[in-house]
Amino acid sequence: xxxxxxxxxxxxLSIDSDHAWGEFLLEQGAVDPVAYKEANDxxxxxxxxxxxxxxxxxxxxxxxxxxxxxxxxxxxxxQFMASKIEPHILPRGxxxxxxxxxxxxxxxxxxxxxxxxxxxxxxxxxxxxxxAVEPEMVEGRYTGHVSxxxxxxxxxxxxxxxxxxxxxxxxxxxxxxxxxxxxxxxLEQVDNPVAVDPDDTLRQTAEARGWRVISxxx
Numbered sequence: 065x066x067x068x069x070x071x072x073x074x075x076x077l078s079i080d081s082d083h084a085w086g087e088f089l090l091e092q093g094a095v096d097p098v099a100y101k102e103a104n105d106x107x108x109x110x111x112x113x114x115x116x117x118x119x120x121x122x123x124x125x126x127x128x129x130x131x132x133x134x135x136x137x138x139x140x141x142x143q144f145m146a147s148k149i150e151p152h153i154l155p156r157g158x159x160x161x162x163x164x165x166x167x168x169x170x171x172x173x174x175x176x177x178x179x180x181x182x183x184x185x186x187x188x189x190x191x192x193x194x195x196a197v198e199p200e201m202v203e204g205r206y207t208g209h210v211s212x213x214x215x216x217x218x219x220x221x222x223x224x225x226x227x228x229x230x231x232x233x234x235x236x237x238x239x240x241x242x243x244x245x246x247x248x249x250x251l252e253q254v255d256n257p258v259a260v261d262p263d264d265t266l267r268q269t270a271e272a273r274g275w276r277v278i279s280x281x282x
Contacts, residue, residue: 066071066237068164069224069250070191072175074243075260078150078281081106081185082125082177084148089128092140100124111176112263114246118216123208124197128132137206141184149185157167157281160241161189170233173182174224176216180206195199195223220250226254244270 073080086104089095103124111114129137162173172193173186186194190198200211215223226232228234239256240247245265259270259277270277 065168065170066239066256067172067235068169068237069172069174069235069240069254070157070160071240071242071244071247071260072162072173072185075159075241075280076173076189077185078152078154078156079148079182080108080111080177081149084152085144085181086125087146088140088144094132094140095119095128111244111246116216116246118214118219122178122197122210122214123235126178126208126210127279128204129178129199129206134204134206137180145184145188149188153189154280156282158189159190160280163240165190165201169239172227174215174220176214176220176246178210191229195220195227207238217246218249220247221253242266251275 066133070076073082078224082105085101090101092229107116108122129186161171170193171191172195173191174195175182178195178199179194182196183194183271195215198211200209213219213222215224236256238254239258240251240254241258241260242251243262243266245263248266248269258273259275261281262270262277263280265275
């Protein structure tokens, strides 16, 4: 039995759930239609380029959580799951999770997207353990700030090390599946790194290092 770690966006999903949530908020009229769209698209491009300013991104991405009641957010998230997420869950990704589950592996999703967005997605995929960006909450409401280290790039390694310590797990024999070169710091830590429908940079790195390259898309 080993640890099977999965990135979420563009790995188990065919979309980026963070960007899709931004588009959903725009459709609801919940955010500025010009400024928020520009920021949402720019942050996506910066992420793909490996130049994302995580602090700036989170200041924008977490603000709608602080601006709306938990009840409104929960109602929106139900709609979001049905309209934006469910159609983009990759069946072959679910099969991959099922194979690791059948082996008795411990399943973990680790993502740079925040827990408000990704918690219900991980639950839908049947993965109990999730490391995500943690939006700060005070007295039952989001503050718009982040709690702890964001699980992005080297932050994924930091957060995973803490998670392993808390659970007395190790990375011996571990797998990590990801599409993004932003995850190279963690891919380099596991015995079984797998590039999933990788971006060009990750594909080149994977091929140079002899890592497995797979596709979960039809």
